[in-house]
Amino acid sequence: MRCEVVAIGTELLLGQIVDSNSSWIGEQLALAGIDSLYQTKVGDNADRMKSVIMQALTRSDAVICCGGLGPTQDDITREVIADIMGVELVRDEAIVNAIRAMFESRGRDMSDNNKRQADIPVGAATIKEMPGTAPGLLCPVGDKVIYAVPGVPYEMKEMMLGTILPDLQRRRGAAAVIRSRVLRTWGLSESGLAETLDARLQELDHLGNPTLAFQASGIEGIKVRVTAKTDDEAFAFALLDAEEALVRSLIGDHVFGVDEQSMEVVILEALGKRGLTLAAHETLTGGVLATRMTAADPDMEVFKGAAVRSASQKHAGEEGAIALAALTCEAFGTDAGVAAVAAEVDETRPPGTVYLGLVLEGRQVGATVFLPGDQRRSRDYAVISLLDLVRKTLMRS
Amino acid sequence: MRCEVVAIGTELLLGQIVDSNSSWIGEQLALAGIDSLYQTKVGDNADRMKSVIMQALTRSDAVICCGGLGPTQDDITREVIADIMGVELVRDEAIVNAIRAMFESRGRDMSDNNKRQADIPVGAATIKEMPGTAPGLLCPVGDKVIYAVPGVPYEMKEMMLGTILPDLQRRRGAAAVIRSRVLRTWGLSESGLAETLDARLQELDHLGNPTLAFQASGIEGIKVRVTAKTDDEAFAFALLDAEEALVRSLIGDHVFGVDEQSMEVVILEALGKRGLTLAAHETLTGGVLATRMTAADPDMEVFKGAAVRSASQKHAGEEGAIALAALTCEAFGTDAGVAAVAAEVDETRPPGTVYLGLVLEGRQVGATVFLPGDQRRSRDYAVISLLDLVRKTLMRS
Numbered sequence: 001m002r003c004e005v006v007a008i009g010t011e012l013l014l015g016q017i018v019d020s021n022s023s024w025i026g027e028q029l030a031l032a033g034i035d036s037l038y039q040t041k042v043g044d045n046a047d048r049m050k051s052v053i054m055q056a057l058t059r060s061d062a063v064i065c066c067g068g069l070g071p072t073q074d075d076i077t078r079e080v081i082a083d084i085m086g087v088e089l090v091r092d093e094a095i096v097n098a099i100r101a102m103f104e105s106r107g108r109d110m111s112d113n114n115k116r117q118a119d120i121p122v123g124a125a126t127i128k129e130m131p132g133t134a135p136g137l138l139c140p141v142g143d144k145v146i147y148a149v150p151g152v153p154y155e156m157k158e159m160m161l162g163t164i165l166p167d168l169q170r171r172r173g174a175a176a177v178i179r180s181r182v183l184r185t186w187g188l189s190e191s192g193l194a195e196t197l198d199a200r201l202q203e204l205d206h207l208g209n210p211t212l213a214f215q216a217s218g219i220e221g222i223k224v225r226v227t228a229k230t231d232d233e234a235f236a237f238a239l240l241d242a243e244e245a246l247v248r249s250l251i252g253d254h255v256f257g258v259d260e261q262s263m264e265v266v267i268l269e270a271l272g273k274r275g276l277t278l279a280a281h282e283t284l285t286g287g288v289l290a291t292r293m294t295a296a297d298p299d300m301e302v303f304k305g306a307a308v309r310s311a312s313q314k315h316a317g318e319e320g321a322i323a324l325a326a327l328t329c330e331a332f333g334t335d336a337g338v339a340a341v342a343a344e345v346d347e348t349r350p351p352g353t354v355y356l357g358l359v360l361e362g363r364q365v366g367a368t369v370f371l372p373g374d375q376r377r378s379r380d381y382a383v384i385s386l387l388d389l390v391r392k393t394l395m396r397s
Numbered sequence: 398m399r400c401e402v403v404a405i406g407t408e409l410l411l412g413q414i415v416d417s418n419s420s421w422i423g424e425q426l427a428l429a430g431i432d433s434l435y436q437t438k439v440g441d442n443a444d445r446m447k448s449v450i451m452q453a454l455t456r457s458d459a460v461i462c463c464g465g466l467g468p469t470q471d472d473i474t475r476e477v478i479a480d481i482m483g484v485e486l487v488r489d490e491a492i493v494n495a496i497r498a499m500f501e502s503r504g505r506d507m508s509d510n511n512k513r514q515a516d517i518p519v520g521a522a523t524i525k526e527m528p529g530t531a532p533g534l535l536c537p538v539g540d541k542v543i544y545a546v547p548g549v550p551y552e553m554k555e556m557m558l559g560t561i562l563p564d565l566q567r568r569r570g571a572a573a574v575i576r577s578r579v580l581r582t583w584g585l586s587e588s589g590l591a592e593t594l595d596a597r598l599q600e601l602d603h604l605g606n607p608t609l610a611f612q613a614s615g616i617e618g619i620k621v622r623v624t625a626k627t628d629d630e631a632f633a634f635a636l637l638d639a640e641e642a643l644v645r646s647l648i649g650d651h652v653f654g655v656d657e658q659s660m661e662v663v664i665l666e667a668l669g670k671r672g673l674t675l676a677a678h679e680t681l682t683g684g685v686l687a688t689r690m691t692a693a694d695p696d697m698e699v700f701k702g703a704a705v706r707s708a709s710q711k712h713a714g715e716e717g718a719i720a721l722a723a724l725t726c727e728a729f730g731t732d733a734g735v736a737a738v739a740a741e742v743d744e745t746r747p748p749g750t751v752y753l754g755l756v757l758e759g760r761q762v763g764a765t766v767f768l769p770g771d772q773r774r775s776r777d778y779a780v781i782s783l784l785d786l787v788r789k790t791l792m793r794s
Contacts, residue, residue, distance in 0.1 A: 013436060015427070019419075020415045027411060048434055072587055105747065113588035291687075
């Protein structure tokens, strides 16, 4: 089963938008065991779009077209697909009504242009997920298929996960089952990980199944992807379970989560289970920690708040960060408080030295880290380092 | 003059790396007035690489291959290009020595694998810039040309700017200059913009130059790209200036910035010029506003801080948001304060209704907005709506 991605939009060719959609789709296809051998970007031009989609259709079983479903004149994906299918576009009044309802729910009127979004090639189906105003399309072409999704990432993702990936799996029929699991680590370098796991990697080279792969992901740490390929789902999961246990025994508590579990979700669960609450003092980190925590805990049941203020001073030791963490506990009435502060630079403390402070039920923990790069990356690293300090302290207490 | 980009690497298809190189190259080509109509990603597979590069060569005058020049066995761009040229690879001992010197200057030994990087197709030239260990290639094929550059961004960029763009310009001879400008808007829908500018769009369809295009960018608003194509740079900028003035006269203060100017940068500049400071009350927005403002104002000279707290209540009107904005001014000692709060839902206030409050030098401004989607997107929209309220109030005061 082969599936190609065609990303549509002149703005992609001109570099005004980086095409991260194709990358995300490629990752999803790989995880689903579907080969994706080519990805093409093409501008909003009917002839060129047609030739690219036609070519993709000759060398693959399915094509995902991303973009060009908007309401304006340069959004012509609908027209091009109808041309390839050799059919007309027909306006679907039920979709017109759905689009109008979407606008009305936002207190706005639908413009006439938006009706174009309800023009559907005869023989095509609309994708049931429709989080925006652009319906996605599922267009059979002989025994192959063209999917069309909007270029807006969250709309595209909802349609991929809800309809397209399951449809591809169904079309492929019973086949090899590929399952993978991502172990998320923090605190080891990629080469450090490779050395720690070297003997096991060599064994797996001989066994051939499961496989391990590393993926450095910046402030998300390094991901270790375990992939098992079998004929049987239960056996695939058994292989994954066994390999996960083995990897964890080798790299220990550097594994902070699995698959989509972020560091903040892990911490919120651990705090929540013990009935503990957290607040943060954010001078150095400027609101980044609060943004992450409130996204994962929107009702603020565990994360109770943050004070973002300009830094009044540099600090000479971890005590400064711990004192601010303690003040934060008091101000917010929480069980735990965290703070990250910049160190005074001198011969023992290079630029980028940051002190971390944590107070957890009266217990005081400090740490010193050296953070790379510019201010923006530095504060992202400070936040993940603080969260990892909370995680490890919780695990050990 | 047409030039295509072929990005090479299985990791690109799998989504392990986002292909930002092609976007950057596309932008450089557009700025140089060279058409780039297709960009393709292909994995490390000789047959597929060959077919993609051959096809690019038939429909364009030049092809830039990015990636696959490293020292390992899956780096086969050199071999594939030699195959297309119908020539052998010959090891260039001068390049071997240059690579060895590069390693020695970093205190490391060159491995035998690295010698492969000095294998050059007969008839090809090496690109004079060589910031890493992989030499770039300039490979004539009839009257066309294939360039090969490493996938490491800074190495690729140095070769593009130093050799490839000048070579493309030379091959093309004197020709068109393309310059573009992006007007950034907030508060209009894409179709609303299209309707407002409809008459002008039709005029431009006849004139052919400059052109206007829209780009919906989520919480970054809608971008209007003006592109002028002339023989002369000064004339191109004159066209852009005239079109910008015309568009602004039609859509007014919905234009908040130009090119890379973000909403927060615009506001920080406007506040800074008047010597005013700002703080935020962040219940609904959970630190997102502080994160954006402190990223743009890292020393917090204008943006003085934020209080992130859990929401104690829903509100029945804009007065609630204004009162919190006023309290925030007092607490932080700033000239301006902002707050966004959720409305009590009833028959007149649908879910997603948010009240915005601004106090600016004692003046009180409220607004009511309906925000789409899930909580995470909703707070992004709340932040940009609040910032736009600050911007418009500053413009009118």
